[in-house]
Amino acid sequence: MANFLLGRLLQSLVLLLIVSIIGFAVLHLAPGGPLSQFALVPGLSKEDLARIAHEMGLDRPLPVQYWEWLTRLVGGDWGRSYRDNQPVLAVIAGRLPATLELMGAAILISVFVGIWIGVMGAIRSYSLFDMLATVGAMVALSIPTFWFGLIVIYAFSVNLGWLPPGNRMTVGGDGSFLDYLHHLIAPALVLALVEVAIWSRYMRASMLDVINQDFIRTARAKGLPERTVLWHHALRNALLPMIALAGVEIPTLLGGALVTETVFTWPGMGRLLLDSLGYRDYPVIMGILMFSALLALLGNLLADIFAATADPRIRLT
Amino acid sequence: MSEDRRNETIPLLTSRRRLLALGASAGALAWAGPKMGWIPAAEAATPPSKPTGQAVIGLSQEPTVFMPLLAHIEVDEGVYFNLFSPLWRVDEKGEFQPDLVAEVPTLENGGISADGLEWHLKLNDKAKWHDGTPFTADDVKFNIELIQNPKFLAGRRSGIDLIQDIKILGPSELTFKLKSPYAPLPSIISWTFLVPKHLLEKAADFNKPEAFLANPVGTGAFKWVERVPGDHITLAASDAYHGKGPYLEKLIFKYVPDLTVLYTQFQTGDVDYIGIQGITPDHYEEAKSLADRVVTPVPQPFIENIAFNLGNPIFQDAAVREALYLAMDKQSIIEQIYYGLPSPTESFLPRQSWAFNPDLPKHAFDQEKARKLLDDAGWKPGADGVREKDGKRLEFTNSTTAGNHVREQAQQLLQQTWGDIGARMTIKNLPPAVMWGDYWNLSQFDTTMVGIDFMVGPDPDATQYFASTGIVAKGGAGNNTTQYANPDVDKLLADGAATVDIEKRKAAYVKMQELTRKDLPFLPIFQYAMVQGVKGKLEGFTPNVNVQENCWNACTWFWAS
Numbered sequence: 001m002a003n004f005l006l007g008r009l010l011q012s013l014v015l016l017l018i019v020s021i022i023g024f025a026v027l028h029l030a031p032g033g034p035l036s037q038f039a040l041v042p043g044l045s046k047e048d049l050a051r052i053a054h055e056m057g058l059d060r061p062l063p064v065q066y067w068e069w070l071t072r073l074v075g076g077d078w079g080r081s082y083r084d085n086q087p088v089l090a091v092i093a094g095r096l097p098a099t100l101e102l103m104g105a106a107i108l109i110s111v112f113v114g115i116w117i118g119v120m121g122a123i124r125s126y127s128l129f130d131m132l133a134t135v136g137a138m139v140a141l142s143i144p145t146f147w148f149g150l151i152v153i154y155a156f157s158v159n160l161g162w163l164p165p166g167n168r169m170t171v172g173g174d175g176s177f178l179d180y181l182h183h184l185i186a187p188a189l190v191l192a193l194v195e196v197a198i199w200s201r202y203m204r205a206s207m208l209d210v211i212n213q214d215f216i217r218t219a220r221a222k223g224l225p226e227r228t229v230l231w232h233h234a235l236r237n238a239l240l241p242m243i244a245l246a247g248v249e250i251p252t253l254l255g256g257a258l259v260t261e262t263v264f265t266w267p268g269m270g271r272l273l274l275d276s277l278g279y280r281d282y283p284v285i286m287g288i289l290m291f292s293a294l295l296a297l298l299g300n301l302l303a304d305i306f307a308a309t310a311d312p313r314i315r316l317t
Numbered sequence: 318m319s320e321d322r323r324n325e326t327i328p329l330l331t332s333r334r335r336l337l338a339l340g341a342s343a344g345a346l347a348w349a350g351p352k353m354g355w356i357p358a359a360e361a362a363t364p365p366s367k368p369t370g371q372a373v374i375g376l377s378q379e380p381t382v383f384m385p386l387l388a389h390i391e392v393d394e395g396v397y398f399n400l401f402s403p404l405w406r407v408d409e410k411g412e413f414q415p416d417l418v419a420e421v422p423t424l425e426n427g428g429i430s431a432d433g434l435e436w437h438l439k440l441n442d443k444a445k446w447h448d449g450t451p452f453t454a455d456d457v458k459f460n461i462e463l464i465q466n467p468k469f470l471a472g473r474r475s476g477i478d479l480i481q482d483i484k485i486l487g488p489s490e491l492t493f494k495l496k497s498p499y500a501p502l503p504s505i506i507s508w509t510f511l512v513p514k515h516l517l518e519k520a521a522d523f524n525k526p527e528a529f530l531a532n533p534v535g536t537g538a539f540k541w542v543e544r545v546p547g548d549h550i551t552l553a554a555s556d557a558y559h560g561k562g563p564y565l566e567k568l569i570f571k572y573v574p575d576l577t578v579l580y581t582q583f584q585t586g587d588v589d590y591i592g593i594q595g596i597t598p599d600h601y602e603e604a605k606s607l608a609d610r611v612v613t614p615v616p617q618p619f620i621e622n623i624a625f626n627l628g629n630p631i632f633q634d635a636a637v638r639e640a641l642y643l644a645m646d647k648q649s650i651i652e653q654i655y656y657g658l659p660s661p662t663e664s665f666l667p668r669q670s671w672a673f674n675p676d677l678p679k680h681a682f683d684q685e686k687a688r689k690l691l692d693d694a695g696w697k698p699g700a701d702g703v704r705e706k707d708g709k710r711l712e713f714t715n716s717t718t719a720g721n722h723v724r725e726q727a728q729q730l731l732q733q734t735w736g737d738i739g740a741r742m743t744i745k746n747l748p749p750a751v752m753w754g755d756y757w758n759l760s761q762f763d764t765t766m767v768g769i770d771f772m773v774g775p776d777p778d779a780t781q782y783f784a785s786t787g788i789v790a791k792g793g794a795g796n797n798t799t800q801y802a803n804p805d806v807d808k809l810l811a812d813g814a815a816t817v818d819i820e821k822r823k824a825a826y827v828k829m830q831e832l833t834r835k836d837l838p839f840l841p842i843f844q845y846a847m848v849q850g851v852k853g854k855l856e857g858f859t860p861n862v863n864v865q866e867n868c869w870n871a872c873t874w875f876w877a878s
Contacts, residue, residue, distance in 0.1 A: 032750030
């Protein structure tokens with residue numbers, strides 16, 4: 001186990017380094033830059049712009065810029081945002097609660113509902129329910145989230161007035177728990193729609209795999225009640241592949257949802273990434289990139305460890 | 318960027334630049350006069366005796382720079398107008414009103430000497446910083462010297478850099494001299510928001526005054542409460558404000574990145590006022606019918622135009638520019654694509670400006686005349702219908718921000734009507750960070766569709782855009798991206814800025830507008846107006862074409878009971 005962890009750690013470091021080099025190069029070599037926003041600000045001369053570029057460190061050769069960024073990062077300094085001059089880590093930390101809240105709610109819904117639909121679809125495969133679930137999942141995966149979000153807002157906020165049209169809390173309100181919850185419903189459901197579809201499809205496939213295996217037949221032959229067979233023997237085994245899926249979901253959980261956060265005016269990581277890309281806020285974009293890469297690696301590592309714990313057939317070497 | 322983008326899966330990156338801020342605007346009533354648009358019912362209702370309630374201002378861009386002297390963009394100014402104060406501000410009639418001064422210095426009251434060089438300022442001795450420290454002449458001196466400091470990343474330096482010999486005569490009195498007379502200076506000062514000396518002189522790095530940026534202190538009607546990044550900024554009424562108001566307890570700037578979503582939040586009442594880009598033209602009809610909402614087009618100083626790159630040989634031929642103007646179906650662009658909201662123009666100045674020239678030759682859509690003009694100039698149609706002259710084909714690109722659907726439609730219309738006369742235009746749109754970078758600044762485009770405010774605040778001085786010294790591609794300092802160089806224009810601009818005699822100035826700018834109309838370095842299309850939306854009972858608004866941000870007078874907004 002210790003060897004495994006050490007190996008994984010080294011592997012991760014190399015991967016992170018490669019990610020950072022590619023990310024940095026692509027970002028800086030792409031045309032445009034953070035100064036373009038000042039194009040039509042009256043009174044800014046070429047000299048002023050050059051001074052700002054110098055302050056941002058943009059006037060140095062790319063490898064030098066990368067090296068400086070990397071050495072600072074190793075020393076714990078993630079740099080400062082060009083947009084509002086705050087430290088990158090503080091900027092990211094400021095967006096995490098909103099994202100965790102939204103993604104947590106959405107994933108919670110999708111895991112439970114998705115697993116339930118998947119299991120039901122598997123044990124009654126090709127029934128009406130299964131057909132509907134299959135078609136439903138395809139539809140859910142195909143609907144553009146942006147459009148669907150707006151439809152939900154028009155229906156439930158503008159016409160019916162049941163739900164707020166976005167935002168994390170009432171603007172200028174005191175932010176009670178119920179207020180937060182009220183604002184969470186629509187974006188979490190819209191986001192969960194796609195996730196439910198994904199989880200239900202994986203779960204159905206996995207469950208179908210399991211219930212046709214010998215040990216299930218044995219369990220039934222022993223005279224165990226069908227409920228025990230399904231929910232105890234079959235489900236436990238069918239859930240194993242889901243652990244890997246959950247590992248992949250961890251970066252998503254913290255990475256935010258670009259589209260849903262935009263439609264529902266949710267101040268999370270997804271919006272931060274979009275805003276930073278639009279502004280070419282290099283330090284923040286690099287920060288988000290490294291942060292997501294770290295989470296992805298961590299998520300996969302955790303998934304492996306949990307899978308090994310849950311399934312004695314897997315050995316970590 | 319205020320175009321309809323409902324069909325996009327990922328909405329446009331919200332670039333914070335003002336020329337993008339323009340996609341959609343309006344202005345049927347825009348040219349009625351200085352009091353155009355709707356007049357607030359403030360005369361009827363009376364403001365409360367003490368600050369009451371809150372107003373939520375919806376913005377599609379996020380203010381992020383809270384030190385007003387640093388380089389910033391116009392969305393930040395909406396916050397500045399309420400948190401900070403300039404020495405004087407410009408009202409909707411283009412007149413200066415005292416703010417941090419007791420009276421605005423003029424030739425008449427002796428505040429400015431006859432040659433325009435010596436200035437005498439008397440400050441408002443009631444003004445205080447939000448932390449209770451009195452505002453004094455020392456602060457004014459500190460601000461001027463900070464802007465002049467070459468190491469400081471100032472957002473605007475022109476004009477202020479002419480100030481010298483600052484003498485403090487008392488806590489609320491000072492004088493200074495100018496190196497040379499400069500007429501736009503009062504306008505520039507009306508845009509310069511002052512910062513406290515006692516807090517900023519302590520900052521380790523005046524380009525990154527961290528403590529101040531996190532908790533800015535001004536002299537405005539509202540004081541800082543908090544910023545939730547990516548979401549909103551809250552200001553609260555200041556009890557020590559030296560001017561009229563404030564009548565609201567809280568002012569909230571809410572960032573709603575998508576314009577369709579912003580409109581929806583206005584519909585549901587979560588947002589009380591839509592600023593900056595306003596309501597998109599396609600929602601105008603629907604918005605007008607909303608209960609308890611006042612929706613009105615208000616004029617803006619931005620001029621939508623086709624900017625030529627005169628460095629490109631084919632555009633050096635005046636006949637080509639003239640022919641392309643003749644073959645532009647301006648009326649269809651305005652009526653069909655912009656829902657008839659903006660007003661056609663021939664000038665680079667908004668018609669509300671005192672220097673506006675109303676007698677410029679009117680554009681007429683005439684493709685026959687355009688063809689004849691090109692024939693006479695020697696541009697002969699080639700085998701594929703595209704005209705040629707001396708081996709050069711009349712073929713070029715037109716660029717603007719990618720994803721701006723409204724502009725794309727206008728581009729397609731131009732493509733058609735220009736194609737009809739043998740000019741082949743290809744659309745080459747780029748993402749904002751690319752479009753408005755070197756591509757624009759260093760004149761790497763052929764033609765660009767862009768909305769520009771050519772003025773300096775309310776001042777018609779357009780030196781930045783038309784003086785031959787402002788061509789960055791040729792090493793100049795300015796925004797002359799069309800590379801327009803006309804010695805007569807250079808002289809008129811210099812004359813216009815060097816005298817404080819308003820009649821002489823007007824004569825210079827009127828003549829200048831004739832020259833740009835004749836030379837056509839850019840093809841004027843229309844003057845923007847934005848569709849402003851406000852809740853019925855929120856009163857005290859006055860549209861002001863002289864500022865870029867309509868929250869300029871939020872200190873006098875109030876809820877009618």
